Amino acid sequence: MTELDDYRPLGRSGLRVSPLALGAMTFGTGPLCADDDTARKVFRAYTERGGNFVDTADNYSAGRSEELVGEFLRDVERDDVVLATKYSGPGFRDGRPHSDPRRRSNGRKNMVASLEASLRRLGVDHVDLYWLHIWDGFTPAEEVVAAFDDLVRAGKIRAAGLSDVPAWYATKAAMLGGPPVTALQLEYSLIERAIEAEFVPLAREFGIAIQPWGAIGGGFLTGKYTRDGGGTGRLAAPGDAGLRASPGNRWAVLDAVRDVAAEVGATPAQVALHWVTRRPAMPAPLIGARSPEQLAETLGALTLEVTGAQLDRLTEVSAPELPFPHGILARLNAGLPH
């Protein structure tokens, strides 16, 4: 059975990480965040069970998440933790996202300045993994890869990754040489499988790890939302169009997740996350937790006994429609008429 101390390689970086990474987006001051004391308990519960992979970003609660992670790191051996942070994500002003192009640049100047600020907030002299958070739409891959390379040589980062970038951009970066792109951080779950068309084959081709976020669909796959747009989750609001108008067949997916959960004696969230942990090229999906109780439930996903037939049912009911040319290729390569 898999546990958090079942460390595995993250791509070709040389880093060895737990099978679930703790996301610190819920640490800080935002409306979806835990209070500081609860965040400390979540961090402690994760590391005490052998968890070693912690993910934050300079824009989570405008830097407060990094400050808290830095504080919590003082209770553990720094070198036992694979510490990841990100630069150039969207900022928040008055609780709303804003997109100041200077803060959002992926370019060298913003990368270096952002890293220096992150190191100060975290109270460390290097991070193990440094992510470009979201592509800015114009900085060339050559500039990003060269700047990452310099930061590796300077000992400020050990490895680099790309989050929320187009597949063509990730492919180009992977082919430029220099330090390999170690990992791609991308949304992936039973209700969001778009990355299977391009990113999963590219990850296999280049030996890159994919680190999924949103594995329980932002809470949807816990089953706490209802078809009429209500429910007990924080995202529910009466008449919430996002949940009611649900794209694709997400309610059918949720029904299948509930069925399997009942069969194996687990919660829907555990089954949904377990499915992601069994997918290829994804050694360390991210999890988010606002309380130690949520964390304990989520970690239970690692030790579930779900059969191949049950996993196949979930894979089938959630199968995405593949974009051109993948639909034709899949049919032709299976010997079917197109």
Ligand SMILES: NC(=O)c1ccc[n+]([C@@H]2O[C@H](COP(=O)([O-])OP(=O)(O)OC[C@H]3O[C@@H](n4cnc5c(N)ncnc54)[C@H](OP(=O)(O)O)[C@@H]3O)[C@@H](O)[C@H]2O)c1
């Ligand atoms: N690169 C990117 O663009 C990106 C984007 C998003 C996240 N991330 C990273 O991924 C990490 C995880 O984020 P995520 O969105 O994937 O989180 P998640 O695991 O999908 O959790 C999202 C929310 O679901 C609820 N939840 C979690 N566990 C639950 C449980 N066992 N039972 C009931 N509800 C539960 C919590 O919200 P409530 O209790 O408030 O309902 C939680 O905040 C973040 O901390 C961050 O590090 C990266």
